[in-house]
Amino acid sequence: MRVVLIAKNLPPLNDEKELLKHSFFTFLVDGISRACSHQLVRHRPASYSQQSQRYVAMVNFPYVTPDSVKGKSVYIEGKRLSYEKLMALVGKFYEGLVEQGVPKEDARFVLPNACATRIVFTMNGEELVHFLRLRTCSRAQWEIRDLAVSVLKLLRREVSGLFDRVGPNCYYLGYCTEGKKSCGRPDEVRRYFSTLNEEEENA
Template identity: 65%
Template sequence: MKVILLDFNIPDIDIKKEELEKHVFFTFLVDGISRACSHQLVRHRPASYSQQSQRYVSMKKFPYVKPESLEDKYVETEMGRFSFDEVMSFLGSVYESFVETGVPKEDARFVLPNACSTRIVFTMSGRELIHFLRLRTCNRAQWEIREMAVKMLKLLREKLPEIFEKVGPVCYMTGVCPEGEKTCGRQREVVSFFENL
């Protein structure tokens, strides 16, 4: 996964920090995340997104994201024993065979999995970005979007420490975990991680 902070603007206006957050915009490019991850990202509504299309590009040897938990796993089926990589390769050939028989790429892609990797550019206001980071740097967030959010936060802290030093999951920002019985129970460890990011 590659995360790049493409651009941001800090307007030169004399207003309170909380007001300024609404007028600052950040543009990121993220490459090599799964479609499962990008689907979660685009649920954040006050933002603009441009995502690589699957309609026109050939996806025969599609790049994909492989979760660590599937690293050495095999699945036993009536057709044999398959690793995750073999399943991906099989789906790539099914896709290609459909395209060769004249099925449009925009339809053949229906056999492609959530693991397919993608590239996406997005722009968020400072306020939305902080909201996104609060939710997605939390241990409750799914690992891939969390990894992406942590990389984004790291870049932001390098460029604008005065705004982003205090940003992280809710427990880090407020001292209280709002997750109730779903808490990860590792608040001290999490706070220390974000203090030293």
């Protein structure tokens, strides 16, 4: 996954709330799965431009492999099938359809959630705070959490002070809002988010 802050606009306002409301930030995200981009685009007060699967041919399509799947295989009809092998087969099936003249917009129906994508998104500061509170929390799925943490690191590096207190609710509010679904490690999580950029500062 590659995350780049490609544009930002911060008007000269002293009030933090007003500044969050009127500032905007544009990120380029490359190499996330379609499963992850689907979660990202659920956030409504934002603009998105995503690589098209209707017009871009997915030859040798890139894909994301979750750690939990690495090294696993499944026997199907007596044959051992790894994740990598399955992706290669799906890729060949897709390419075979396109070669037979099936439109890319239809051939893509066989592509999996794992298929990697590129997306540009723009949010104002207020929405970014909302997004980061939800998606840096350990309850969020690992890939969108990795994305949210990368976004937060960039914001803390590029926009001095404005996002220092932003993180999951246990860090932002000082208490967990997840009830029974809480990870139960608020101190550890708060420590992590209070020192998020220290590693790279000390490098």
